[in-house]
Amino acid sequence: MAVTECPAVRGDAPPALRLRLLGGFHLSRGEGDGGGQVDVPAGGQQLLALLGLRGPATRSVLAGTLWPDVTEERARACLRTSIWRLNAASSAVGGPRPGVLALSRRVRMDIQDFTATAHHILAAPAEGTGVACSSLLGTGELLPGWHQDWVVFERERLHQLRLHALEALSARLVVHGQYAPALEAALESTRIDPLRESAHRAVVTVHLAENNLVEAVRHFEAFRGLLRAELGIEPSDQFRTMVRRGFPENG
Known part of the structure; x- marks a missing residue:
């Protein structure tokens, strides 16, 4: 699943999320919050999966890992776009400290x-x-x-x-x-x-x-x-x- 473009995500920010990685990627709103799948394209899926599996990481590490075949400037731009659109849809990514990203506490994996x-x-x-x-x-x-x-x-x-x-x-x-x-x-x-x-x-x-x-x-x-x-x-x-x-x- 190669990332070839900056991703986009639609929807409203739910108060709780469930992230499934076993058997395939699936992000959904938690029980009691209306439920339903949250649509996440390839770039956003990989960002959430990487943070979920490896824990907090710096922006430079994330950008280099997810978009290794583009310039550093382009990779960072794609990362910023992914974060903005993911959080607009689900508040799934947070920043525990400057320069570091992690899954939000809203997410249960x-x-x-x-x-x-x-x-x-x-x-x-x-x-x-x-x-x-x-x-x-x-x-x-x-x-x-x-x-x-x-x-x-x-x-x-x-x-x-x-x-x-x-x-x-x-x-x-x-x-x-x-x-x-x-x-x-x-x-x-x-x-x-x-x-x-x-x-x-x-x-x-x-x-x-x-x-x-x-x-x-x-x-x-x-x-x-x-x-x-x-x-x-x-x-x-x-x-x-x-x-x-x-x-x-x-x-």
């Missing part, structure tokens, strides 16, 4: 909820993980179709965070005998990254915990076939030993 949930799972015991499980499933990747370097980096960071959280959640649910949500979390991690061995070990762990040895072997063999076809390699000795012994992996 799905990334905030997602990362808080993931870090809670990685740090907390298994109790109360049902809601956490649902919040990690099916939320979509970060800004699909965007190929800027800063988006690719943040996408991979969130991708890894989600996978680790899902695997940790599955393991803790197994300990508490909650096999159905444990399997759902483990299978979601294999859907997100089909070649990730630790995700497939999480699936097999659930099957073995339920004494479903046939299911465990079937899943292992399917993963083994996938690895051979895609990469020409075999599963690790650790995984093979885990299945051969017929009980969940310890540690």
